[in-house]
Amino acid sequence: MSLMIKDLSSLHYTDNFWKTEKHVKECRSLKFDCNAKKKWRAITASADSSGSRSIDTINGKKINGVHVEGHSQSGQRGNVVESGSSSSPKHSYMLGNFVEDKFVYRQSFVIRSYEIGPDKTATMETIMNLLQETALNHVANSGVGSSGFGATREMSLRKLIWVVTRIHIQIEQYSSWGDVVEIDTWVDAAGKNGMRRDWIIRDSNTRKIITRATSKWVIMNIETRRLSKIPEQVKAEVRPFYINRFAIPTAQIDSEKIEKLNDETAQIISSGLAPRWSDMDANQHVNNVKYIGWILESVPINVLEDYYLMSLTLEYRRECQLSNVLQSMTTMREIATSASDKNCGLECTHLIRMEADRAEVVRARSLWQPKQ
Amino acid sequence: MSLMIKDLSSLHYTDNFWKTEKHVKECRSLKFDCNAKKKWRAITASADSSGSRSIDTINGKKINGVHVEGHSQSGQRGNVVESGSSSSPKHSYMLGNFVEDKFVYRQSFVIRSYEIGPDKTATMETIMNLLQETALNHVANSGVGSSGFGATREMSLRKLIWVVTRIHIQIEQYSSWGDVVEIDTWVDAAGKNGMRRDWIIRDSNTRKIITRATSKWVIMNIETRRLSKIPEQVKAEVRPFYINRFAIPTAQIDSEKIEKLNDETAQIISSGLAPRWSDMDANQHVNNVKYIGWILESVPINVLEDYYLMSLTLEYRRECQLSNVLQSMTTMREIATSASDKNCGLECTHLIRMEADRAEVVRARSLWQPKQ
Structure with missing residues (x-):
């Protein structure tokens, strides 16, 4: 098994590289039946001490299991945090929920510091990411979702995935770090073998709609990478969620x-x-x-x-x-x-x-x- | 004012470019006293109709103000979503809070679909982003924060910012899409002119610590870009939050x-x-x-x-x-x-x-x- 290297003309390899490649090759041909966490612990230990050390002791302590937590060391000034402390809160409120008779899925997000650009407002990538997240959670919480990335159960059985063919976003106002936005999303049929998904984003504080988006999706086979008709079984899954509503008036959509x-x-x-x-x-x-x-x-x-x-x-x-x-x-x-x-x-x-x-x-x- | 172009040898400009550059130059020299939102509306309208159109009417409707919302258009099959509907929920629970006598700031996050890599687990970038977010919210909610990006008020007055000099992260387990993680962060002095910030990440479900991190920060002047001593006034702001605690035992830190x-x-x-x-x-x-x-x-x-x-x-x-x-x-x-x-x-x-x-x-x- 050779290392696959990206087709990047600017990437080059020095003589030292091939020695390591040989190691990686040999290493990958082994069967890794050892416990991963155990090995990781050993790696940490040897990296710290720059020498080989038995897995049985790390930092002078006996290890009786996999989940070894750090304790106050010799020479340590303060205390070290251990696992298992603190109570377990409920987090269901951090996801979205269905509104309007299950036709609309709604989820709120706080704009995070790393989602803003140099001008301190949310970037277009951030907005697209949040639209994607809401869409995927919509499917996952609809009862027809599978373990796939937005696919329904009947789609996963047939190795089918959704692919977007066109998306149009209109932004009236960009959010800042710490702003809370509320995203609504819903779906409708788009012709015989397509699905339309729309979104609106509200500023949670002013309740004003600050972004509108619409998109068209078709179905692809993940193995052949070819487009497919929507099977009747899939239509039966998604049809109950279809609602004839538009985030952007058709006359204003960039089509x-x-x-x-x-x-x-x-x-x-x-x-x-x-x-x-x-x-x-x-x-x-x-x-x-x-x-x-x-x-x-x-x-x-x-x-x-x-x-x-x-x-x-x-x-x-x-x-x-x-x-x-x-x-x-x-x-x-x-x-x-x-x-x-x-x-x-x-x-x-x-x-x-x-x-x-x-x-x-x-x-x-x-x-x-x-x-x- | 000329266009600044990135020093990218692979970026090249065709003859058509300079015509547009001239336009951009002329455009930027104007004073933009017109209402931005109003102009945006006008742009949308003209882009849709491919011709000039008065700002007073868009899609045949009179416009009486800035916040013109779309209504059902002629030929529109469904209904269009309007602003102002739906009630306003509280979102304070989506931020973090102080625990342990204000020494530790704690915030929970759901791992989002776009924060996982091709192997379906959270990427190292995601983990670093969440650590950054928690640190910034810690400062912002401490009462000493300014409008700056993690700076205290006394720092902002002096045009000072925090810069990280070293960070070390140990990951025991990567999270998946939908997992909830709980991050604790705290700070301590690091020598005379540095600050140490530590984090632990718990899997909210198992309560197990899955990641530990430690970092060292110094202060820089944002204008001169030179490092600075920590002014006494800044020390007075941050010292009450210092706690002598370690996420990683010192013997295990990669130093x-x-x-x-x-x-x-x-x-x-x-x-x-x-x-x-x-x-x-x-x-x-x-x-x-x-x-x-x-x-x-x-x-x-x-x-x-x-x-x-x-x-x-x-x-x-x-x-x-x-x-x-x-x-x-x-x-x-x-x-x-x-x-x-x-x-x-x-x-x-x-x-x-x-x-x-x-x-x-x-x-x-x-x-x-x-x-x-």
């Missing part, structure tokens, strides 16, 4: 075709973008949300700093794996605003494509307005 | 020197790593947590897939800005485990350095054990 950029029409091209291991999700492909970061890679810094991203439409055309290297392309144009205003808004068209064969991965359109 | 890798000693070098705008935090530098992703860039995929990261020590040596391009370097060696076990653990030494002048940014050490 227009997104132009496909090419080398001539793109104003900015950022190359050599490589997915990381942590960009993959449990469905074995690059997570939907990760594309936003790559799209922003070809948006000039001044636009990121001086404008708000107020609308984003993503059209997913092809899956992306760990070995792919991508290009991010952007073209900007001024937005025709009202007669009384100067044309200060920006409309950007984006394309994420494979660097190798130029195959398109995601088309996108974004609207920006100047910060005041 | 050994981390070797500085160079071109000869590194086995793997990954180049051309460029911070993104979203990697910056509110303190105007690359956030501490972001370095983990870059460190893992020079760890072979097979190690990421087949091993658990069980211990990580980060030593921060230099700040990193948006314009820097970085290299990630790694060297691996087998771990001497107990006599009865094969040497299947891995110890990695890492270095993140500037590509331009080889200046070191972060040194790190990680310990890995095979997944079973």
Whole structure:
């Protein structure tokens, strides 16, 4: 078994590497029947003392089981925290719940410090992440969910997963660290073999709707990676949850075709973008949300700093794996605003494509307005 | 005002770009006294209709104020959600609270779907993010916090911020999506001009301690970017919270020197790593947590897939800005485990350095054990 290395032209290996690779190879060919936690303890001990040491004693103490907790050591000034103290609170309130006769799933979130950007407001990635979380919890709590990542039981039996083909988000106001947002989500049929999922985000304090989003989903076989019709058994599972309601009035949804950029029409091209291991999700492909970061890679810094991203439409055309290297392309144009205003808004068209064969991965359109 | 472009050799601009740059320049020189929300509405309208339209009417409706909500449109099948509906719940329970005579700050978190990696467990980034969140909320709720990012009032008055110099994390068990973790954090003095912050993470269900961490912080002037002594006024603010307690027994803390890798000693070098705008935090530098992703860039995929990261020590040596391009370097060696076990653990030494002048940014050490 050889080490698989990412197809990254900038990654190179020095002579020392092959010695370790050999070790890793040998190591992986062994059968690991030893207790993992026990081994970890041993690793800690040897790393601390820079020498070999028996698993029976660590730091001079006898070990009688796996869960060895630290106790006050010789030379230790203070006390060390042990397991098992403190009572166990209930946490069911931290999840969401169904409202409006089970048609709407609602969940609240506090915006965390690491979910805000340099301008101290929640990033578009954060918003997309929270939409995803609410959608997955909706399925998980609906009674038809499986252990899969958003799949129903009948879908999991057939190795089917949901994949998003288009998502459109309109943001009226960005939240700050510590703000509480309340997200509602629901689903409806979209044609014969699709599902529409909508969301609204309210500022929990003002009760104002600050974000609206709509998306279209189809079904894919996780092994063949080919799209599939929705089986009748799956329709029977999800149909009881369908509700004919719109987060965004259809006339205001960005449903227009997104132009496909090419080398001539793109104003900015950022190359050599490589997915990381942590960009993959449990469905074995690059997570939907990760594309936003790559799209922003070809948006000039001044636009990121001086404008708000107020609308984003993503059209997913092809899956992306760990070995792919991508290009991010952007073209900007001024937005025709009202007669009384100067044309200060920006409309950007984006394309994420494979660097190798130029195959398109995601088309996108974004609207920006100047910060005041 | 010209557009600042990231120093990314792979980023290039086509002829069309400069036309738009000119527009952005002109646009930024205007004074934006118009109402931002109003303008955004106008942008939406014109984008939908692909033409200019007065701000007074959108979709044929009169607009009397800023907060125009969508109503059922002509041709709309279902209903559209409006603002202001639903009652306002209390969310104070979603934050943490002080325990043990105000010495320990405790907060619980549900692990979210987007915080797990391809192996369906919380990533090291997630754990570091949650530690950061708990620390910041500790300060914010202590009564001495300011509007700054973890700074006390006396610090903000002097334009001082906390910067971490070293953090060491030991993970015994990774959490899964939906798991609830409870994090305790507290602080103590570390020498004359430092502060130590410790954390423990418990699995809320089993009450077992699954992660322990300790860190050292010093104070920096946000304008000069130079380290500073802790002013007496700041000491007076934080001293009442100091508690002589250790998450990890001192003998088990990885406090050994981390070797500085160079071109000869590194086995793997990954180049051309460029911070993104979203990697910056509110303190105007690359956030501490972001370095983990870059460190893992020079760890072979097979190690990421087949091993658990069980211990990580980060030593921060230099700040990193948006314009820097970085290299990630790694060297691996087998771990001497107990006599009865094969040497299947891995110890990695890492270095993140500037590509331009080889200046070191972060040194790190990680310990890995095979997944079973």
